[in-house]
Amino acid sequence: xxxxxxxxxxxxxxxxxxxxxxxxxxxxxNEIISKFHNEKEIRNDITAHAEILTLKDAAKKLSDWRLNGxxxxxTLEPCPMCLWAIISSRIDNLYFGAYDNVYxxxxxxxxxxxxxxxxxxxxxxxxxxxCTKLLDDYFARIR
Amino acid sequence: xxxxxxxxxxxxxxxxxxxxxxxxxxxxxNEIISKFHNEKEIRNDITAHAEILTLKDAAKKLSDWRLNGxxxxxTLEPCPMCLWAIISSRIDNLYFGAYDNVYxxxxxxxxxxxxxxxxxxxxxxxxxxxCTKLLDDYFARIR
Numbered sequence: 001x002x003x004x005x006x007x008x009x010x011x012x013x014x015x016x017x018x019x020x021x022x023x024x025x026x027x028x029x030n031e032i033i034s035k036f037h038n039e040k041e042i043r044n045d046i047t048a049h050a051e052i053l054t055l056k057d058a059a060k061k062l063s064d065w066r067l068n069g070x071x072x073x074x075t076l077e078p079c080p081m082c083l084w085a086i087i088s089s090r091i092d093n094l095y096f097g098a099y100d101n102v103y104x105x106x107x108x109x110x111x112x113x114x115x116x117x118x119x120x121x122x123x124x125x126x127x128x129x130x131c132t133k134l135l136d137d138y139f140a141r142i143r
Numbered sequence: 144x145x146x147x148x149x150x151x152x153x154x155x156x157x158x159x160x161x162x163x164x165x166x167x168x169x170x171x172x173n174e175i176i177s178k179f180h181n182e183k184e185i186r187n188d189i190t191a192h193a194e195i196l197t198l199k200d201a202a203k204k205l206s207d208w209r210l211n212g213x214x215x216x217x218t219l220e221p222c223p224m225c226l227w228a229i230i231s232s233r234i235d236n237l238y239f240g241a242y243d244n245v246y247x248x249x250x251x252x253x254x255x256x257x258x259x260x261x262x263x264x265x266x267x268x269x270x271x272x273x274c275t276k277l278l279d280d281y282f283a284r285i286r
Binding site: 040044045046047052055056059060063064065079080081082083084085088089108109111112115 | 183187188189190195198199202203206207208222223224225226227228231232251252254255258
């Protein structure tokens with residue numbers, strides 16, 4: 001099931017255009033209720049990461065910023081901004097694909113999660129190879 | 144000058160209604176180009192902190208998410224989400240009022256700033272007494 005939803009996140013990520021390809025979906029009761037890719041450049045908005053856009057959209061659809069009962073799948077490990085937003089939103093489970101050992105909110109800043117007292121469960125490395133390849137291909141293309 | 148702009152942030156913060164009173168202003172060339180208070184509850188949006196709203200608004204006004212040459216004043220130390228957004232936005236100087244030793248992105252998670260390689264200058268404790276009082280009064284009222 002994890003692979004199914006990560007595949008969907010990958011499909012969204014592939015539509016990122018000139019933005020760094022990252023895709024996210026939020027799932028509730030086994031249904032995708034929100035999906036976005038990174039839109040930072042196209043929206044000219046530092047906060048328009050895929051995770052933030054799905055959190056905002058899901059909150060709007062559910063009329064509640066509290067996203068208990070929801071899971072978030074994202075192709076790249078969230079940055080600290082997004083991880084804190086995910087923690088604050090009370091998402092149940094965070095699944096991410098590629099690790100980011102330099103700026104990943106979980107790998108590079110372990111204090112963030114550890115000191116948050118969050119009940120969020122985090123699992124990285126879902127379809128890691130495919131998620132990493134998408135990013136590597138993008139950076140190879142623009143360099 | 145710091146006190147002048149922090150006073151403006153305090154005035155915005157006082158308009159937060161049912162939201163926790165936090166106000167932020169972004170200053171460029173000695174002029175306020177954006178000002179918001181916390182709107183998390185009224186917008187039902189986990190990301191609608193005063194800092195995020197000003198960053199997005201200033202980027203829109205300047206047609207650039209890169210806010211070099213801008214300073215941000217905020218009455219409460221930014222959370223990790225907001226601090227990372229501020230760092231990413233390339234703001235020059237961050238001035239905050241009240242410290243948050245539990246969830247403050249600077250005080251409680253020193254790695255965030257230290258490992259970011261950011262050129263951002265941070266100064267806390269500007270009009271600290273007034274900023275702290277605004278929050279204390281709010282929490283005394285709702286408890």
